Amino acid sequence: MSALLELASVTKYFGGLCAVSDVSLAIKKNAIFGLIGPNGAGKTTVFNLITGVYKTDKGTIRLGATDLLPLRPSAIARAGIARTFQNIRLFGQLSVLENLLVAGELTKKAGIFSAVMRSRHHHADEDLHLAEARSLLEVFELGDKADDASTSLSYGNQRKLEIARAMMLKPKVLLLDEPAAGMNYGEAEGLKKQIRWLRDTFDLTVVLVEHNMQVVMGVCDEIQVLDHGEPIAYGTPEQIRTDEKVLAAYLGDESLAMGQGTDVPAVELPVKDPNAPEAHS
Amino acid sequence: MNGILAPLVTGIAQGSMIALIALGYSMVYGVLKLINFAHSEIFMMGSFFGLFALQHFAGLNPVLATALAMILAMFGTSLLGITVERFAYRPLRGRGKSSLLRITPLVTALGASVFLQNLAQLLFTARQRPYPRLFAQTRPLIFATAVVVMIALELVVKRTWFGKAMRALSTNEEAARLMGIRTSRVIGITFAIGSSLAALGAILYCLDQGDAYPTMGVGIGTRAFVAAVLGGIGSIPGAMLGGLLLGVLGELVKFSGFEGSVDIPVFIVLIAVLLVRPAGLLGSTRAEKV
Amino acid sequence: MDSAKQADESKKGHEKPRSAKDRFGGAIFVVGSLLVALVAEFLLPRLIEDSSVRNILMTICCNAVVALSLNVINGMAGQFSIGHAGFMALGAYTAALIVSAMHTSFGGGTLPPTSFDHDYLVAFGHSFAIVPVALLAGALVAALFGLLVGLPSLRLRGDYLAIVTLGFAEILRLSVATTRLGNDETVGEAVHAIGGPNGFFGPVFHVGSVFLSSLGGKKGYSGPDGAGVPLYAGPFWVIFITALVALVAWRLKFSGWGRALRALREDEIASEAVGVDPTRYKVTSFVISAFGGGLAGALYAIMRDGNPVVQPDSFTFQTSFDAITMVIIGGSGSVTGAILGAVFVTVTVKLIELVQHADVVQNLSSSLEAHGFSLDLNALRMMIYAGVIIALMVLRPEGVFGEREPFFKKRMRTREGAPA
Numbered sequence: 001m002s003a004l005l006e007l008a009s010v011t012k013y014f015g016g017l018c019a020v021s022d023v024s025l026a027i028k029k030n031a032i033f034g035l036i037g038p039n040g041a042g043k044t045t046v047f048n049l050i051t052g053v054y055k056t057d058k059g060t061i062r063l064g065a066t067d068l069l070p071l072r073p074s075a076i077a078r079a080g081i082a083r084t085f086q087n088i089r090l091f092g093q094l095s096v097l098e099n100l101l102v103a104g105e106l107t108k109k110a111g112i113f114s115a116v117m118r119s120r121h122h123h124a125d126e127d128l129h130l131a132e133a134r135s136l137l138e139v140f141e142l143g144d145k146a147d148d149a150s151t152s153l154s155y156g157n158q159r160k161l162e163i164a165r166a167m168m169l170k171p172k173v174l175l176l177d178e179p180a181a182g183m184n185y186g187e188a189e190g191l192k193k194q195i196r197w198l199r200d201t202f203d204l205t206v207v208l209v210e211h212n213m214q215v216v217m218g219v220c221d222e223i224q225v226l227d228h229g230e231p232i233a234y235g236t237p238e239q240i241r242t243d244e245k246v247l248a249a250y251l252g253d254e255s256l257a258m259g260q261g262t263d264v265p266a267v268e269l270p271v272k273d274p275n276a277p278e279a280h281s
Numbered sequence: 282m283n284g285i286l287a288p289l290v291t292g293i294a295q296g297s298m299i300a301l302i303a304l305g306y307s308m309v310y311g312v313l314k315l316i317n318f319a320h321s322e323i324f325m326m327g328s329f330f331g332l333f334a335l336q337h338f339a340g341l342n343p344v345l346a347t348a349l350a351m352i353l354a355m356f357g358t359s360l361l362g363i364t365v366e367r368f369a370y371r372p373l374r375g376r377g378k379s380s381l382l383r384i385t386p387l388v389t390a391l392g393a394s395v396f397l398q399n400l401a402q403l404l405f406t407a408r409q410r411p412y413p414r415l416f417a418q419t420r421p422l423i424f425a426t427a428v429v430v431m432i433a434l435e436l437v438v439k440r441t442w443f444g445k446a447m448r449a450l451s452t453n454e455e456a457a458r459l460m461g462i463r464t465s466r467v468i469g470i471t472f473a474i475g476s477s478l479a480a481l482g483a484i485l486y487c488l489d490q491g492d493a494y495p496t497m498g499v500g501i502g503t504r505a506f507v508a509a510v511l512g513g514i515g516s517i518p519g520a521m522l523g524g525l526l527l528g529v530l531g532e533l534v535k536f537s538g539f540e541g542s543v544d545i546p547v548f549i550v551l552i553a554v555l556l557v558r559p560a561g562l563l564g565s566t567r568a569e570k571v
Numbered sequence: 572m573d574s575a576k577q578a579d580e581s582k583k584g585h586e587k588p589r590s591a592k593d594r595f596g597g598a599i600f601v602v603g604s605l606l607v608a609l610v611a612e613f614l615l616p617r618l619i620e621d622s623s624v625r626n627i628l629m630t631i632c633c634n635a636v637v638a639l640s641l642n643v644i645n646g647m648a649g650q651f652s653i654g655h656a657g658f659m660a661l662g663a664y665t666a667a668l669i670v671s672a673m674h675t676s677f678g679g680g681t682l683p684p685t686s687f688d689h690d691y692l693v694a695f696g697h698s699f700a701i702v703p704v705a706l707l708a709g710a711l712v713a714a715l716f717g718l719l720v721g722l723p724s725l726r727l728r729g730d731y732l733a734i735v736t737l738g739f740a741e742i743l744r745l746s747v748a749t750t751r752l753g754n755d756e757t758v759g760e761a762v763h764a765i766g767g768p769n770g771f772f773g774p775v776f777h778v779g780s781v782f783l784s785s786l787g788g789k790k791g792y793s794g795p796d797g798a799g800v801p802l803y804a805g806p807f808w809v810i811f812i813t814a815l816v817a818l819v820a821w822r823l824k825f826s827g828w829g830r831a832l833r834a835l836r837e838d839e840i841a842s843e844a845v846g847v848d849p850t851r852y853k854v855t856s857f858v859i860s861a862f863g864g865g866l867a868g869a870l871y872a873i874m875r876d877g878n879p880v881v882q883p884d885s886f887t888f889q890t891s892f893d894a895i896t897m898v899i900i901g902g903s904g905s906v907t908g909a910i911l912g913a914v915f916v917t918v919t920v921k922l923i924e925l926v927q928h929a930d931v932v933q934n935l936s937s938s939l940e941a942h943g944f945s946l947d948l949n950a951l952r953m954m955i956y957a958g959v960i961i962a963l964m965v966l967r968p969e970g971v972f973g974e975r976e977p978f979f980k981k982r983m984r985t986r987e988g989a990p991a
Contacts, residue, residue, distance in 0.1 A: 051844060053840060053843075072843070072848065073840075073843035073844060074843045074846050074847055074848040074849070075848075077843070077844055077845055077846035078846050082844070082845070083844050085840075085841065085844075089838050089840065089841035089844075090837075090838075090841070091833070091834040091837040091838060091841065091842070092837055092838075093833060093836075093837055093974070094830070094833060094834060094837065098830055098833075098834075099834075101827065101830055102827075102830055102831055102834040102842065102845055102847065103845035103846065104827070105827050105828075105830070105831045105845075105846065105847060106845070106846030106847070108827060112823070112826075112828045112855065115822060115823065115826035115827065115828050115829075116819050116822050116823060116826075118597055118822060122826070125827065126827065129827070165845060166844075166845070168845070169845060169846060315730075316730050316733060316734065368961070369961050372965040373964065373965065373968075384645070384649060384650075384651045384903075385964045385968045387651045387730065387733055388651070388895070388899060388960060388964050389960070389961045389964045389965070391653060391892070391895070392957040392958070392960040392961040392964070393957070393961065394957075395892055395953055395954075395956070395957040396953075396954050396957035396958060396961070398953075399947075399950040399951070399953040399954040399957070400950075400954055402945065402947055402950035403944065403945060403946075403947060403950050403951060403954070404944065406940070406943070406944070406945040406947075407945065407947070499741070499888065503734075503737065503738055503741065506734055507734070507738065510731070510734065544738070544741070544742050544745065545742055545746065548738050548739070548742055551735075551738075552723050552724070552735070555723060555724070555727060555731065556723050559726070559727045
């Protein structure tokens with residue numbers, strides 16, 4: 001079975017610093033794929049490269065037969081890759097329902113002219129997306145909060161809303177960036193179930209960046225470990241758990257050895273960009 | 282050959298003066314990421330302060346009178362700059378990045394500019410006031426002043442505690458504050474320096490070009506801002522380079538017999554440069570952390 | 572639990588018949604405003620004999636179009652354009668040129684006074700050919716320039732649009748105001764010189780100069796014969812067009828497109844991640860805004876009881892700043908707020924003009940001027956506006972109404988947003 005999402009020798013420099021070095025991933029359809037590593041390993045950068053937020057310096061990224069590298073982020077979303085963000089990014093002034101409806105915009109047939117004329121197409125689109133959004137909100141148990149401001153939701157619900165919004169795109173691949181951050185043991189257990197359920201129900205492929213080993217080890221089929229931007233290990237959760245390189249990389253981080261979750265939200269060290277303007281040079 | 286030399290010399294003089302004003306935009310942008318629209322009006326106020334001072338010192342030796350006028354005008358505009366910052370910008374700081382708030386600093390900056398311009402209109406009337414002709418040749422003075430200021434500023438930014446604090450603030454305000462830098466004070470000093478440079482530029486400009494009037498800031502201010510953007514906003518050598526390019530370009534355009542306003546080609550060059558190098562000639566972009 | 576199927580079902584179930592208000596609301600609004608506008612066309616001159624009062628009412632309408640169009644880019648898209656006067660100028664000059672030319676081809680002469688006689692009705696009939704063409708042309712020229720200005724600057728960081736639009740408007744105004752060649756060369760003659768002994772580019776530039784020069788410089792354009800631009804747009808056109816613009820602005824705001832714009836304003840990276848292309852949305856909204864600005868300018872140029880001369884001085888930075896004030900005071904993103912802002916600013920401007928010409932003020936002003944001060948009430952007004960705007964930004968950055976629509980129950984949700 002060939003891979004759905006394929007990264008080949010992907011490399012990214014920030015100035016002189018190599019944030020991601022020669023990373024290759026082959027993620028099979030319907031897999032739940034884990035991307036782990038210590039802080040600053042370049043996991044989120046890999047997500048940003050896949051979604052086009054950063055430009056890849058070397059290598060190729062493909063979704064099925066589509067080359068993603070030349071596409072803008074919005075086009076990559078259209079191609080079927082949806083994501084969530086490490087530090088939740090919702091549309092604060094918009095209601096919960098509207099957050100989802102924005103994501104429906106890209107499958108719209110009716111254009112702006114149609115919106116002004118309030119044509120039949122416009123109504124058909126609006127009705128369709130409204131129905132989809134409402135059923136997704138039900139699925140994520142946010143139905144009764146549809147008209148609330150998205151900023152008024154609790155932290156956990158904001159995470160759920162972000163996933164629901166991503167699902168509104170009907171993606172082929174869902175990239176989850178630390179969905180368990182800040183969750184306690186029980187919530188993390190729930191998250192594991194939800195991820196599997198999402199994969200089965202929506203015929204998804206899930207890529208997971210996560211520090212919570214309880215979640216990663218419990219839900220992933222395959223895991224790739226990064227350290228300092230370089231791939232150091234790849235395999236099933238059992239193989240990774242006993243890999244010496246991985247243990248060395250995580251030295252001092254007991255969570256892996258114990259297979260237990262840590263509910264300290266992981267803060268990625270800011271990668272200093274030497275390109276950034278020096279104050280006044 | 283001689284024909285093209287004259288516009289070049291004029292252009293360099295003009296350009297170094299534009300650069301002095303451009304520095305104010307650049308410094309404030311570097312620290313606050315804000316287009317300080319009021320800067321052009323501070324320039325205008327500077328020229329009035331200078332004029333009044335020169336009128337007061339009319340009997341003195343021209344060099345001494347000019348020096349005193351410069352000091353007084355620089356002091357006056359510094360106070361003005363700090364006041365603008367205090368009332369129009371500081372209350373907005375630390376409010377986070379909510380959508381509605383993103384353009385608010387631009388709006389208050391524009392408001393401050395309109396406020397000052399109309400205040401001048403009321404206080405000084407709209408008429409043009411001629412500057413005394415103190416020197417036969419002002420161009421060497423302009424050029425020399427600009428170069429000295431540029432070097433001094435570069436040293437301040439690179440070598441002093443204040444410069445270090447300013448650069449830290451520019452990179453990450455929150456981290457700078459956590460490291461014990463008193464950000465409000467650094468920002469205030471930045472405004473003071475930028476504003477006093479505007480006064481310097483204003484007096485040099487008026488000695489060279491003649492009149493002070495309330496709407497003078499609009500044209501020069503816009504050109505200086507374009508220079509700052511062209512050179513790479515936030516960069517001191519960039520402001521100098523942008524100013525010189527603009528000055529020379531303007532004079533060459535006049536020399537070529539172009540019938541329209543000099544601003545048209547200047548503007549076209551700006552858009553062309555931004556298309557190729559969005560951060561300006563010497564600037565650099567920073568990717569947003571996601 | 573098969574939610575995909577569930578979604579499918581609710582999709583079908585949702586196609587319920589719409590209420591009459593939903594289905595015909597727009598049509599009723601259009602027909603209604605058409606009737607009101609027609610009645611106004613014939614009654615307004617009778618009810619209000621003072622043409623300067625009529626002028627205020629018509630100016631309010633034009634300014635409402637200004638505010639509504641600026642609101643698209645400044646309010647809804649959250650980009651800061653400060654050169655709206657430039658687009659207004661483009662619309663105004665284009666419309667004035669077209670109306671003058673069409674008026675000549677319809678036989679010329681002075682427009683009849685507003686009475687019910689035959690001549691008046693003929694002119695009113697002609698306006699149905701002339702006004703739509705002139706308005707549309709003005710708006711399209713402005714939209715074209717909007718595209719040219721917006722495409723390079725909107726790809727960059729937000730602040731650049733501000734400076735680029737400011738520069739654009741000023742250059743446009745200065746080009747028209749300062750280009751006076753002082754000979755009687757016509758554009759046609761200049762075009763003939765292209766490719767002649769002076770080569771290509773020189774004469775092409777020259778055509779531009781001759782054209783700009785034909786616009787009358789600082790004194791303004793007052794028709795080909797200098798007798799003034801024929802003012803074809805009576806209350807009917809001004810009111811009807813304003814109503815249409817308000818409807819379009821409303822529908823844009825409460826559409827998926829408006830929602831995507833608001834999302835973009837909230838978080839550009841997140842909206843890209845859900846497939847919203849920032850550049851496309853920003854440029855589209857800027858072009859729409861420019862189109863509206865051109866429309867407003869065109870309306871302003873050919874508005875009855877207005878100024879029959881199109882002058883560069885009508886499109887200074889102050890005009891742009893007034894437009895910004897209208898949008899910000901009302902509340903960025905609010906359609907009703909923009910209209911109310913337009914009313915407020917227009918009325919204060921006109922009031923100040925009145926007061927400034929009063930004898931008492933004139934006397935006071937001249938005695939103050941003897942002391943070296945000036946009592947420029949307009950400058951005072953601008954100062955107060957600027958002060959109010961700064962205070963508003965500090966205390967209540969969302970404006971008086973925020974994004975809300977006062978007088979309308981439907982708040983920020985979509986029409987269908989009420990619980991099903």
